[in-house]
Amino acid sequence: MNTQLLVTILSLCFGIVCSQKKEDEIIRKKVLVTKTASSPKIDGILDDAEWQNAPVATNFIERNPNNGKPQEDSIKTEVRILYDDTGIYFGAQMYDPTPQKIAKELTERDGINNDDFFGVTLNGYNDKQQSLEFVVTAAGVQFDAKITTDGEDSTWNSIWYSGAKINDKGWAVEMKIPYSELRFPDSNVQEWGMNMFRRIQRIKASYDWNFVDNQKNSYTLFDGILQGIENINPPTRLSFTPYFSTYINNFDGKTTSSFNGGMDVKYGINDAFTFDMTLIPDFGQANFDNSILNLTPFEQQFSEQRTFFTEGTELFSKGGMFYSRRVGGEPTVYPATSEKEEVLEYPSKVKLFNAFKISGRTKKGLGIGFFNGVTQKMEATILNAETGEKRKEVVEPWTNYSVLVFDQRFNGNSSVSLVNTNVTRDGNFRDANATGILWDINNKKNTYKTFGSLKGSWVMNGETQFGTRGEAGIEKIAGKHRFSLNGNVTTQDWNINDLGFSTRTNFANYNAWYGYRILQPTEKFNNIYMNFNLNYFHRLEPFLYSNLLFNNNNSFTDKKFRVFGGGIEFTPFGQNDIYEPRTSGRHLKVPAYFDTWIWFESDSRKKLQYNFTIDYYAYNETGRNQVFTNLGLRYRFSDKFNIYWSFNPSFSNNETGFAGKNDTDIFIGRRQRNTYENALTSKYTFNEKMALSLAFRHYFSDVTYKQFYTLNQDGSLADTHNFTNNLNGTYNAWNVDLRFSWWFAPGSQLTLLYRNATSNYLETSRLNVKNNYDMLFNEPMVNNLSLKLTYFLDYNRMKNWIKKKPAKN
Structure with missing residues (x-):
């Protein structure tokens, strides 16, 4: 079936x-670029002679919020484009009648917060499939990414050059993108897909050189065309990034130290393919994991x-x-x-x-x-x-x-x-x-x-265990009205956990989804999103109804750029949970619930921004409910310094969950769970290359068991006196990272990190705050100080270093 x-x-x-x-x-706009014999200085000042005769691309069109509206002359964008034997150059003047209002918050590389920015996407194969994206903010910060029909991958990093300056006309950007960072066919005459875009943060408006229909789901479909690049000889794409790191660790009264070295290698096999290798990698400065008290089966x-x-x-x-x-x-x-x-x-x-x-x-x-x-x-x-x-x-x-x-x-x-x-x-x-x-x-x-x-x-x-998973569906992906119909089936032995991540097995799910969106501004709103979902789940073998779930989500952005919404979710017939018993063929009955939530996010352009969420589950069982809340506050002291605090308390009353089992019985416990998570992040950015950041998190969760039951074959519960284990517990996780980062050259970084961390699990619960902290700080703490240097070496520049000097006459 x-x-x-x-x-x-x-x-x-x-x-x-x-x-x-x-x-x-x-419609695809075209621009014909010209070759320059000398390169302009990349400093954000468009006074170089090379720009004077370069072709100009202008007449940008608004993408959001007023899709299709021509850009006004007072905020027009003019872009000049050149190329030489080493790369392609962009010089953009963003007109703005009030330069003092240009948003220019400093961030680390690849960070765009409260900023105006200008960007370019380049598709060397002109196939509307994938583009490389290069963005510069008004503060001079670089951002780069790959864009495909699947979305934007901002983890991709490239080595290129840029400068940005505020001027009396608005602000300007200069960019040089080396051919070594691009992908294009080996051809004497190049024709690339290209688009250029601009963001004005104070009015939250986005503009593109080639019109982008915001009712379609892919940006790459709307490239314009860049022509005129001829007879270039791309350099060898080979680079080395050696690293050196040292660590001093103190834990439980013992101090150790270490020194490490290794290297990353990147080589362009041909115009399309790249080889990346890491030798003796060092991941000691990776961010900490947000661990939790996990009571789920997964x-x-x-x-x-x-x-x-x-x-x-x-x-x-x-x-x-x-x-x-x-x-x-x-x-x-x-x-x-x-x-x-x-x-x-x-x-x-x-x-x-x-x-x-x-x-x-x-x-x-x-x-x-x-x-x-x-x-x-x-x-x-x-x-x-x-x-x-x-x-x-x-x-x-x-x-x-x-x-x-x-x-x-x-x-x-x-x-x-x-x-x-x-x-x-x-x-x-x-x-x-x-x-x-x-x-x-x-x-x-x-x-x-x-x-x-x-x-x-x-x-x-x-012996070999073989499992399967299959999915099929259809979706309407354009216009105001959208929908999706799909189904998936996963067998009992599906397991990809040696190199993948899988949880639920032995089930089938069928989903119907309808979405409605308004992307053009109305009298009160800039955009509106609504969707409705219906999901049906059942166990495959043996067949068992599992769940029927309906939910509705809504999101609105008003004229003051406040974003808010909410929704509902309910399971009218309750659930047969086939995973909580941790035993194949068994299930736990969970009563029906009604869930409702609201959320709000204030205008992100303001110095003070706040957001909150309240999510409440009411179960069809006396005294059983869940409450999840979130409060976030961000204050921007200046374009260099900001701080963000979030507080996430949640409470689960009278939930039931797996407690243990023996040869004959599965035991279920009724429990009270309280969780509090505090997180604080702060950053002081000295300039576009240097920043000091703080990340702090304290997670606290305790669970108190009130009563234990034996699980019946039909999923119901029976009182028991055969289980007396103490499962009450309190888990704490404490992490502090203080990091100084300096991008002292393209692709090269110096990072100094101080890390303080500890955690504990106590076989007791309902401690007061003082006792909880006292016991946490009695645990041995990790104190770690590390310094890591990575340096980017380009093969083509290295060749010039080692060339022999010509002999003197």
């Missing part, structure tokens, strides 16, 4: 998509903090099958010990030996990505308390991780992808493989699309 439904949905998808008419005509998922794994990963994220935190994560085995043995040392992380990735896209739209990483063998130390003898046991062998992706794009905004992940461990440890075929096919008008996937997973651990 499930297979037939998926086939029906898939057939409907292709039928609707293939029945559409030909693509609407998109592992907590953390975001990736390591630079190598966050940059240029848009291909590897296809299908959600690669979770990079598995590479260099926790060991997969905990040693078995006898009654006389104890584990003295157990590695919390596996060391990454090296990793590399190759990625790019051909001129015919085929994207290819290959990742490979190797982690070292890790051992635990075990002590025999009776004999004093110590032994070593391997808890993670030498392991190879690989990901292979093929992504073929066509028809402007469609793709079919193949993704394979593989984990091979040395010896008798488990191996794993997963493969998926994905499709995302738009009609010619880019108003409808069909999407889906077929995936399989294999886990080899003595």
Whole structure:
């Protein structure tokens, strides 16, 4: 029945998509650039002679809020473009009758907050599939990203040059983008897709050189055309980024130190593909994880903090099958010990030996990505308390991780992808493989699309465990009225957790979604978004109704740029939770609930900005409810200094959850849970290259069990006196990072970091604040001071350094 439904949905998808008419005509502006014999100085002052005869691109068109409105002359934008044998140059004058009101908050690189900015997107293959984005704020801060039909990947970083200055006409930008940072075919005559855009923050208006229809879902479809670049010889794309780091650690009265060195290598294999490698990587300065007291049946998922794994990963994220935190994560085995043995040392992380990735896209739209990483063998130390003898046991062998992706794009905004992940461990440890075929096919008008996937997973651990996951759907992606119909099925043995992240299995879900949006301003609002969702879940084997869920979300932006909204959600028939019992074939009945929430965010242009959320669940059970709240305050003292504080208390009253089990019974506990999270971030930015930042978080959660039950076969609960374990607990996590960053040269950075951290878990609850803090600060604290230097070396510049001087006559 499930297979037939998926086939029906898939057939409907292709039928609707293939029945559409030909693509609407998109007008593409053109600009013809000229070559310059000498390069202008990149300082944000447009007084260089080279700019005087350069062609001018102007007549920008508003994208938001008044889509399609020509830019007014008083705030017009004029851009001059040049090229030489090393790169392409942009000189932009942004007119503004009130230069003193230009928003120019200083941030670190890749940060855009309360800023006016100017940017360029370049597509060397002119295929409307992917562009490289380069942005400069009025404060001179750089931002860069990759843009594809899937969205914007801001983790991509490039080496380019820019300058920005406020002047009596408004403000100006100069940019040089070297050819080594771009991708384009090996051809004597180039024709690139290009767009340019501008943001005026005080009126929250966005403008583009080539008109962008905000009712469509892809920015890359609306490129203009850049012509005139001829007979250029791109340089070799080869760079080295060596690093040196030193650490001083103090923990529990012991002080240790270390010195490390390694290098990243980047090489342009050809015009389309790039090789990246990290040798002896050092991730000691990665941001801390926001750990929580996790009472769910599922592992907590953390975001990736390591630079190598966050940059240029848009291909590897296809299908959600690669979770990079598995590479260099926790060991997969905990040693078995006898009654006389104890584990003295157990590695919390596996060391990454090296990793590399190759990625790019051909001129015919085929994207290819290959990742490979190797982690070292890790051992635990075990002590025999009776004999004093110590032994070593391997808890993670030498392991190879690989990901292979093929992504073929066509028809402007469609793709079919193949993704394979593989984990091979040395010896008798488990191996794993997963493969998926994905499709995302738009009609010619880019108003409808069909999407889906077929995936399989294999886990080899003595015997092979094979699982599958499939999805199919259709979606209307343009206009005021949008909708989506889709379904997915996941079998019991689906498991990609050796290199991916998966939680729920053995279920089917069918979803219907309708969205309504107003993107042109009305009398009271700049935009309005509404959507309605209906989800039905059931267990696959044996069949069991799981949940029917409806929700509605609404968002409004008013004329004062305040953003607010809310919604409702309810499950009219309650839920059969098939995961909470932690036992296959069993389920826990959860009563029906009604959830409602509201949220508000004040005008972000103001010095003081605040936001809040209140989310309340009322269950169809006496005394059972949940409350989630959030309060955020940000104050901008100046363009250099700001501070943000957030407070997130939540309370869950009379919830039920897994408590334990024995050979015959599963025990469920009724509990009260209170959680408080305080976070403070602050940043002082000295200039566009130097900043001091503070990140603080204290997380506190306690749980108190009131009563225990035995789980019946039908999911109901029966009173029990057979379970008397103390499960009350309090978890604290305390983290402080104080970081000084200096981008002293393009691609080169010096970082000084002080870190203070501790955590504890207490087998008691409902402590008062003073006692809780006293017990937390009695725990050993990590105090860490580290200094890391990375330096960017470009092969072409290095060649000039080592050239022999000509012999004297």
